[in-house]
Amino acid sequence: MNESIERVKCLIIGSGPAGYTAAIYAARADLKPVMYTGMEPGGQLTTTTEVDNFPGYPDGIDGPTMMVQLQQQAERFGTEVRIGMVTEVEFSDQVGGIHKITVDNTTKLEAETVIISTGATAKYLGIPSEQKLRGGGVSACAVCDGFFYKGQDVAIVGAGDTAAEEATYLANICKKVTMLVRKDYMRASKAMQHRVNNTKNLEVLYNTEVDEVLGEQVVEGLRMVNNLTGEKKEIPITGLFIAIGHKPNTEIFKGQLEMDDTGYLITHSKSTKTNKPGVFASGDVQDKEYRQAVTAAGTGCMAALDAERYLATIETEVTA
């Protein structure tokens, strides 16, 4: 063995709610976890102001504060949190095999278990007015932020199942929802389209795109453009929801771990196990269904327990 290469019992990739929860459990089980934070220490919640639905915060909490507290809790039990991006992995196929990890293209590590919590990144339209008002009324999560627009007029952009689901979710809370669909049809399933079309306060505008989100500090309106006629129209809204998809952060695992056709990691039989022994996945990177902080935290807990049990099994086999 090369003595200069550090070996860790449990390596955690990613510092969102899944990664920190895995760290808390792994540290308390004496797995001495080492975490690499990636480019976004604290994960997606650091991009939002108000988190109102995480259990245990009766008055809500702002996302960045919540993530600092999770880090402190993980460190209290001995998690070593390091700034760095995992850039390459070489996972072993063997039970008890050692996984090789490269950080920032230079530092090499070996790990007995790996917990992947690299999350998924919400896609945005990328226009300047949208970017300016992110967190000021522009959101990529209706379930997270819809409640703040109770009784108000909002718009949603997207045409798939998630967009249709989120549009009907918003329609339950908001006064009126305008849904912008770029093409002349929706990609959502027939059943979802049926739900959309039967929701009274939900209006679908086809061949329609965002021209500009109006407002300086917060969203005050939306200028839309019909992409067939070029006709522009303004509507007053207080919230704009972008539901055009998420990209799971799984680029570096391609060719090594099983993924679905959209790049989400596949976990097996109600666990966080991937197709490689000793490699576990938790949080949004393996969940395109729920994508909430509390569900990410739940699977982070599962991943640490799975890693602990995996190590215990190997140790038992070695000593038997």
Ligand SMILES: Cc1cc2nc3c(=O)[nH]c(=O)nc-3n(C[C@H](O)[C@H](O)[C@H](O)COP(=O)(O)OP(=O)(O)OC[C@H]3O[C@@H](n4cnc5c(N)ncnc54)[C@H](O)[C@@H]3O)c2cc1C
């Ligand atoms: C605007 C917004 C508001 C939201 N509001 C709420 C809310 O109010 N309530 C709620 O429950 N949910 C909310 N969500 C959803 C919630 O943020 C996610 O479900 C949750 O953060 C997922 O946690 P995660 O740990 O799986 O991943 P993430 O939070 O996405 O964290 C991923 C982590 O992986 C790291 N990473 C990625 N690649 C690498 C790599 N190669 N090497 C090392 N690290 C890497 C990143 O730096 C990051 O730290 C919101 C999401 C958004 C975008």
